[in-house]
Amino acid sequence: MKILHLDRLVxxxxxxxxxxxxxxxxxxxxxxxxYIVHMAKSQMxxxxxxxxxxxDSSLKSVSGSARMIYSYDTVVHGFSARxxxxxxxxxxxxxxxxxxxxxxxYELHTTRTPEFLGLDKSKALFPDSDSGNEVVVGVLxxxxxxxxxxxxxxxxxxxxxxxxxxxxxxxxxxxxxCNRKLIGARFFSKGYEATMGPIDVSKxxxxxxxxxxxxxxxxxxxxxxxxxxxxxxxxxxxxxxGMATRARVAAYKVCWVGGCxxxxxxxxxxxxxxxxxxxxxxxxxxxxxxxYRDSVAIGAFAAAEKGIFVSCSAGNAGPSSYSLSNTxxxxxxxxxxxxxxxxxxxxSLGNGKNxxxxxxxxxxxxxxxxxxxxAGNVSNATNGNLxxxxxxxxxxxxxxxxxxxxxxxxxxxxxxxVKLAGGAxxxxxxxxxxxEELVADAHLLPATSVGExxxxxxxxxxFSDPNPTATIxxxxxxxxxxxxPVLAAFSSRGPNSITPEILKPDMIAPGVNILAGWTGAxxxxxxxxxxxxxxxxxxxxxxxxxxxxxxxAALLKAAHADWSPAAIKSALMTTAYVAYKNGGNLQxxxxxxxxxxxxxxxxxxxxVSALNPGLVYDLTVEDYLDxxxxxxxxxxxINTLARRNFTCESSKTYSLYxxxxxxxxxxxxxxxxxxxxxxxxxxxxxxxxxxxxKASATSGLAAVKISVEPDTLSFSKAGEKKxxxxxxxxxxxxxxxxxxxxxxxxxxxxxxGSPMAFSWT
Ligand SMILES: *[C@@H]1O[C@H](CO)[C@@H](O)[C@H](O)[C@H]1NC(C)=O
Ligand SMILES: *[C@@H]1O[C@H](CO)[C@@H](O)[C@H](O)[C@H]1NC(C)=O
Ligand SMILES: *[C@@H]1O[C@H](CO)[C@@H](O)[C@H](O)[C@H]1NC(C)=O
Ligand SMILES: *[C@@H]1O[C@H](CO)[C@@H](O)[C@H](O)[C@H]1NC(C)=O
Ligand SMILES: *[C@@H]1O[C@H](CO)[C@@H](O)[C@H](O)[C@H]1NC(C)=O
Ligand SMILES: *[C@@H]1O[C@H](CO)[C@@H](O)[C@H](O)[C@H]1NC(C)=O
Ligand SMILES: *[C@@H]1O[C@H](CO)[C@@H](O)[C@H](O)[C@H]1NC(C)=O
Numbered sequence: 001m002k003i004l005h006l007d008r009l010v011x012x013x014x015x016x017x018x019x020x021x022x023x024x025x026x027x028x029x030x031x032x033x034x035y036i037v038h039m040a041k042s043q044m045x046x047x048x049x050x051x052x053x054x055x056d057s058s059l060k061s062v063s064g065s066a067r068m069i070y071s072y073d074t075v076v077h078g079f080s081a082r083x084x085x086x087x088x089x090x091x092x093x094x095x096x097x098x099x100x101x102x103x104x105x106y107e108l109h110t111t112r113t114p115e116f117l118g119l120d121k122s123k124a125l126f127p128d129s130d131s132g133n134e135v136v137v138g139v140l141x142x143x144x145x146x147x148x149x150x151x152x153x154x155x156x157x158x159x160x161x162x163x164x165x166x167x168x169x170x171x172x173x174x175x176x177x178c179n180r181k182l183i184g185a186r187f188f189s190k191g192y193e194a195t196m197g198p199i200d201v202s203k204x205x206x207x208x209x210x211x212x213x214x215x216x217x218x219x220x221x222x223x224x225x226x227x228x229x230x231x232x233x234x235x236x237x238x239x240x241x242g243m244a245t246r247a248r249v250a251a252y253k254v255c256w257v258g259g260c261x262x263x264x265x266x267x268x269x270x271x272x273x274x275x276x277x278x279x280x281x282x283x284x285x286x287x288x289x290x291x292y293r294d295s296v297a298i299g300a301f302a303a304a305e306k307g308i309f310v311s312c313s314a315g316n317a318g319p320s321s322y323s324l325s326n327t328x329x330x331x332x333x334x335x336x337x338x339x340x341x342x343x344x345x346x347x348s349l350g351n352g353k354n355x356x357x358x359x360x361x362x363x364x365x366x367x368x369x370x371x372x373x374x375a376g377n378v379s380n381a382t383n384g385n386l387x388x389x390x391x392x393x394x395x396x397x398x399x400x401x402x403x404x405x406x407x408x409x410x411x412x413x414x415x416x417x418v419k420l421a422g423g424a425x426x427x428x429x430x431x432x433x434x435x436e437e438l439v440a441d442a443h444l445l446p447a448t449s450v451g452e453x454x455x456x457x458x459x460x461x462x463f464s465d466p467n468p469t470a471t472i473x474x475x476x477x478x479x480x481x482x483x484x485p486v487l488a489a490f491s492s493r494g495p496n497s498i499t500p501e502i503l504k505p506d507m508i509a510p511g512v513n514i515l516a517g518w519t520g521a522x523x524x525x526x527x528x529x530x531x532x533x534x535x536x537x538x539x540x541x542x543x544x545x546x547x548x549x550x551x552x553a554a555l556l557k558a559a560h561a562d563w564s565p566a567a568i569k570s571a572l573m574t575t576a577y578v579a580y581k582n583g584g585n586l587q588x589x590x591x592x593x594x595x596x597x598x599x600x601x602x603x604x605x606x607x608v609s610a611l612n613p614g615l616v617y618d619l620t621v622e623d624y625l626d627x628x629x630x631x632x633x634x635x636x637x638i639n640t641l642a643r644r645n646f647t648c649e650s651s652k653t654y655s656l657y658x659x660x661x662x663x664x665x666x667x668x669x670x671x672x673x674x675x676x677x678x679x680x681x682x683x684x685x686x687x688x689x690x691x692x693x694k695a696s697a698t699s700g701l702a703a704v705k706i707s708v709e710p711d712t713l714s715f716s717k718a719g720e721k722k723x724x725x726x727x728x729x730x731x732x733x734x735x736x737x738x739x740x741x742x743x744x745x746x747x748x749x750x751x752x753g754s755p756m757a758f759s760w761t
Contacts, residue, residue: 138277141215143253150224165275170207184250191263220517233362243551269299281550283543285325313542315492319590336511337485350469357448429455437489511545566619576603701739
């Protein structure tokens with residue numbers, strides 16, 4: 001289920017696809033699937049007293065037997081139901097129906113992080129007062145393990161007075177599992193069960209209980225209490241704490257063994273908004289279509305409208321370009337970088353050579369050289385090199401260290417396969433797909449992961465030496481690794497394929513080898529054969545970076561209760577850093593070169609600076625509606641997304657470049673011979689003291705000229721707004737050319753920085 005365990009994704013997909021057949025009603029019903037039906041509430045005939053009666057009647061008019069799954073009101077006007085394709089089509093033609101969209105399936109995409117982010121140094125972010133206390137972070141995920149020490153409520157005051165949430169009982173979960181830290185827990189399984197059949201409670205809890213670990217990890221990263229003496233099997237020892245230790249957590253379980261279904265996600269978002277969360281954290285994705293078809297974008301719009309900050313994972317489909325999900329401008333889209341912490345484990349070969357890798361294996365090693373084989377040579381399967389289940393020949397593996405290639409099946413499963421075949425250890429080698437990116441795992445046998453270059457060198461030794469031998473040496477936890485952060489190869493990259501005019505991701509945050517709370521129902525590898533139980537686990541993915549930003553948003557919300565979600569995002573973006581303290585630009589593991597705004601957006605979050613950004617680029621719902629007009633959405637598409645009868649004015653020109661976003665992007669046509677000029681309208685709001693800010697802009701390429709008008713803005717008081725225009729002229733360039741620039745406003749003290757990214761397509 002975790003995209004974060006990259007290599008596990010394929011397994012999950014395989015499982016889910018084979019389950020699409022389950023409906024069990026026979027005949028025509030077998031072709032039923034779930035649709036989300038969006039209705040124009042303003043067109044409800046007066047004969048209906050309540051909108052749900054109208055929804056019911058509309059459904060009955062096309063099908064006597066169709067079941068309504070959920071009726072929505074906050075995030076969508078409409079309902080979800082099981083329909084045949086024909087019923088869906090005839091429903092779409094009925095009055096008052098905006099759209100009937102097939103349900104989509106989404107997938108789920110620390111002791112050291114607070115120090116790494118400088119949070120320990122700022123009193124301002126951790127005031128002695130109770131201000132952080134009132135902020136609630138809602139997490140839509142695999143549920144929650146309430147016994148985790150991360151949800152200890154010691155020292156927290158009563159539940160915030162406006163809180164309307166609940167603690168829903170179910171399998172192994174009662175209302176008393178909530179406390180003053182975990183103040184809400186709900187589960188949404190109706191959509192999942194409508195497609196997959198009833199939940200088997202012997203395999204997963206039909207309740208908010210997290211049997212997987214992912215939801216507990218993300219929730220504790222965002223807002224877990226401080227826990228002393230935390231570690232994973234001795235790795236990453238120290239105090240584990242979430243970003244916003246005093247914020248409250250509300251868990252909304254929408255993800256199950258077979259994935260996260262959009263009808264459940266919408267129901268979860270609706271409840272979270274009604275309950276009164278201040279921040280929403282969604283480490284899941286899959287919606288890469290237009291915003292009015294994407295349930296996460298639709299739900300996030302309703303949340304933004306209510307002043308709720310929504311942060312989502314950017315996806316783990318990097319380093320390919322155009323691999324982002326969750327790109328709506330009202331969402332904070334978060335990519336992943338590394339920490340300054342590593343878990344080195346060396347492979348030492350019989351020829352005296354020594355290669356570095358990483359591992360979270362918990363035992364020690366004697367350092368004795370053992371016979372060493374390549375998996376492709378000890379298997380008769382065509383893809384034996386991958387160490388898939390049942391493909392290794394025990395006679396040729398027993399007592400030996402086996403080199404397996406990364407890819408297709410889960411990394412930890414490969415180790416389990418070697419162990420089952422009697423192997424003594426594993427070297428997991430990256431191939432070109434993963435390059436030099438190393439992700440540490442809590443393997444079940446002595447094992448280490450090495451990069452592609454080391455892997456190739458080790459294979460040359462294996463194929464040339466008549467009696468190859470090796471041993472693996474574990475070095476524990478090392479901190480102070482430089483450079484850090486570096487962009488993770490798996491972190492999804494721009495450009496933004498839906499709206500190239502909006503730069504995404506917005507920013508990066510720690511997402512590699514993150515320690516946080518874990519379920520008591522599964523081992524650290526998540527494998528059925530792993531019977532170890534741990535209070536904390538170390539995992540990687542943009543699933544892990546997203547809740548860092550959710551927690552930081554909660555801290556900013558506590559410090560600045562009047563800031564809108566867009567202001568919070570602007571503060572995080574314009575203060576993010578793109579260079580190391582000792583100079584040099586942020587690096588990208590995938591290329592070994594400088595990371596670009598298509599990879600890191602505005603840069604790596606710097607929460608202490610974000611507390612006092614000076615100026616912000618603010619946005620309202622009206623701005624987003626104008627943006628939708630700029631996208632040429634029809635009234636019905638806008639109504640589906642924004643639940644209102646909104647007509648774009650025919651006399652007005654809407655430009656996507658005028659959305660008051662804290663970054664700048666454009667794509668130029670490589671076939672046009674002359675130059676192209678783009679004008680961006682922007683407005684800065686003063687959230688600091690009085691001051692005069694001067695603009696400076698770099699374009700990164702001589703073919704791009706940038707001017708800012710006016711280039712000086714003076715603010716005399718807080719809340720004051722000042723507009724300006726950025727004019728960008730791009731000369732003709734060949735396709736695939738990119739130019740990366742930067743606009744900075746500075747008062748000599750604070751810098752309000754924005755990335756600029758231009759590409760020729
Ligand atoms: C939607 O708005 C337009 C113009 O504002 C109006 O003419 C129309 O009647 C409205 N439609 C509904 C269903 O309210
Ligand atoms: C409920 O919890 C107990 C103890 O943790 C566990 O043994 C049991 O398997 C759980 N039941 C379900 C249905 O998850
Ligand atoms: C292997 O090499 C690393 C540096 O590349 C070194 O730190 C480590 O001590 C070496 N280990 C052995 C066993 O030689
Ligand atoms: C082992 O596999 C490699 C790569 O497939 C091959 O080149 C080599 O000849 C094999 N060695 C043996 C002994 O089969
Ligand atoms: C490999 O092939 C041999 C001979 O065909 C067979 O006896 C053996 O079971 C196979 N081993 C595996 C692991 O498939
Ligand atoms: C919207 O339509 C206008 C007029 O046809 C066109 O110039 C513009 O490129 C379109 N915008 C988008 C985002 O498709
Ligand atoms: C710089 O900003 C900080 C924080 O707002 C403020 O305390 C300090 O006085 C400022 N310094 C100058 C020279 O403006």
